Amino acid sequence: MIGRLGTVVLDCPDPRAAADFYAAVLGLEVIGVEPDWVDIGPAPGGDGPRLSFQLAPDNPAPTWPDPTVPQQLHLDIAVDDIAVAQEKVLALGARLVSDDHGTWRVYADPAGHPFCLTFE
Structure with a gap:
């Protein structure tokens, strides 16, 4: 093994809206918010998948x-x-x-x- 998957990143025009949508669908929490990036994943201390959403206004x-x-x-x-x-x-x-x-x-x-x- 060379490494492990850290996250899957989706480009989108509104990272927070996309994160909120998938957090609700998958039962995850928003765990990190930056101006152009939002992460969702399990509650702190939990184990499970993580997704990230990156600002791409022209995507x-x-x-x-x-x-x-x-x-x-x-x-x-x-x-x-x-x-x-x-x-x-x-x-x-x-x-x-x-x-x-x-x-x-x-x-x-x-x-x-x-x-x-x-x-x-």
Whole structure:
């Protein structure tokens, strides 16, 4: 092993809004705020994933599945009940992009980044 993953960083026009969205979806907390950067992760002393959001005011929202602006990166979020999870992410500002994939559905977060809710 050479190293370990520190965080996954998403460029976005409003780092705090993106952080608040994913903190609510994943049950994480905002753990660091700088003018152009926000981190979310487990509560202090906890163990788990960390995501970061970096200010990119001119970052175009992905247009997936239209390849004009590719998705660049997406998160797969495992859930127990897709209907309940969908209701919650839509209430937080996500939009459904595609729901015809069997065990997963594609959404866009409020900044346009695609993410999937997966279930089995």
